[in-house]
Amino acid sequence: xxxxxxxxxxxxxxxxxxxxxxxxxxxxxxxxxxxxxxxxxxxxxxxxxxxxxxxxxxxxxxxxxxxxxxxxxxxxxxxxxxxxxxxxxxxxxxxxxxxxxxxxxxxxxxxxxxxxxxxxxxxxxxxxxxxxxxxxxxxxxxxxxxxxxxxxxxxxxxxxxxxxxxxxxxxxxxxxxxxxxxxxxxxxxxxxxxxxxxxxxxxxxxxxxxxxxxxxxxxxxx
Numbered sequence: 486x487x488x489x490x491x492x493x494x495x496x497x498x499x500x501x502x503x504x505x506x507x508x509x510x511x512x513x514x515x516x517x518x519x520x521x522x523x524x525x526x527x528x529x530x531x532x533x534x535x536x537x538x539x540x541x542x543x544x545x546x547x548x549x550x551x552x553x554x555x556x557x558x559x560x561x562x563x564x565x566x567x568x569x570x571x572x573x574x575x576x577x578x579x580x581x582x583x584x585x586x587x588x589x590x591x592x593x594x595x596x597x598x599x600x601x602x603x604x605x606x607x608x609x610x611x612x613x614x615x616x617x618x619x620x621x622x623x624x625x626x627x628x629x630x631x632x633x634x635x636x637x638x639x640x641x642x643x644x645x646x647x648x649x650x651x652x653x654x655x656x657x658x659x660x661x662x663x664x665x666x667x668x669x670x671x672x673x674x675x676x677x678x679x680x681x682x683x684x685x686x687x688x689x690x691x692x693x694x695x696x697x698x699x700x701x702x703x704x705x706x707x
Contacts, residue, residue: 507536507538507542507546508546510536510537510538511532511533511536511538511542511543511546511547511553512556512557512560513536514531514532514533514535514536515527515532515553515554515556515557515606516557516560516561516602516603516606517535517602517606518531518532518535519554519557519605519606519609519610520602520603520605520606520609523609523613524554524609524610524613524624525613527550527553527554528550529543529544529550529553532553551623551627554610554624554627555627557606557610558607558610558627558628558631561603561606561607562631562634562635564603565590565591565594568590568594569586569587569590572586572590579645579646579649579650579651580642580643580644580645580646580647580648580649580651580652581642581646581651581652581697581700581701581702582651583642583645583646584639584642584643584646584652584665584696584700585693585696585697587638587639587642587665588665588668588669588689588692588693588696589689589693591669591689592672592685592686592688592689592692593689595672595673595676595685596685596686604673604676604677605677607673608670608673608674608677610624610628611628611632611670614627614628614629632666635666636659636662636663636665636666637662639661639662639665639666640658640659640662643656643658643661643662643700644658646700646702650702651701651702652700652701652702653700653701653702653703654702656699656700661699661700664699665696668692672685672688672692
């Protein structure tokens with residue numbers, strides 16, 4: 486159900502479903518183009534052509550190229566969150582288990598073909614944001630905002646872990662969240678540059694063990 490339909494408190498109609506399907510095709514087309522050609526290669530016309538809809542539909546759903554990119558980044562982040570929430574028992578996990586689930590799912594998703602397109606599109610946007618002169622188009626602030634939301638979610642998990650006893654009380658919450666995010670982005674970059682030597686399963690297990698050693702509370706001696 487689309488946000489507008491949900492906000493109106495009514496059941497979606499066939500037109501709503503068609504509109505949402507059109508929006509989904511546009512997002513998927515934008516993801517593919519970003520992964521293949523980067524932000525500078527992304528045009529409203531090409532997105533519409535690849536999605537099989539008119540250029541006007543891009544503006545209808547997203548207002549502008551910047552709005553489309555914002556929607557793509559949000560879609561990547563929310564898709565990952567939806568995947569986490571679908572894990573058995575996720576809503577009952579301790580804070581530490583939630584952090585580890587995020588890391589484990591990152592590696593699982595990165596190895597899958599379709600999510601790999603999302604990962605590459607996100608990496609392209611992050612890299613191109615660095616080269617955006619004077620933050621033209623708001624790319625740097627947009628991508629920094631995305632990373633901040635991701636880190637904040639990890640910070641919340643770590644703080645919850647301290648409260649529930651699964652995470653050591655003396656950890657630096659902000660620094661540890663930066664570390665988790667840095668592991669993910671560093672592996673993402675290396676995997677895109679040299680996938681043959683970026684052994685995701687082994688690196689994922691090493692990252693899991695490293696985080697357990699750094700975060701896990703000492704067993705109760707009593």
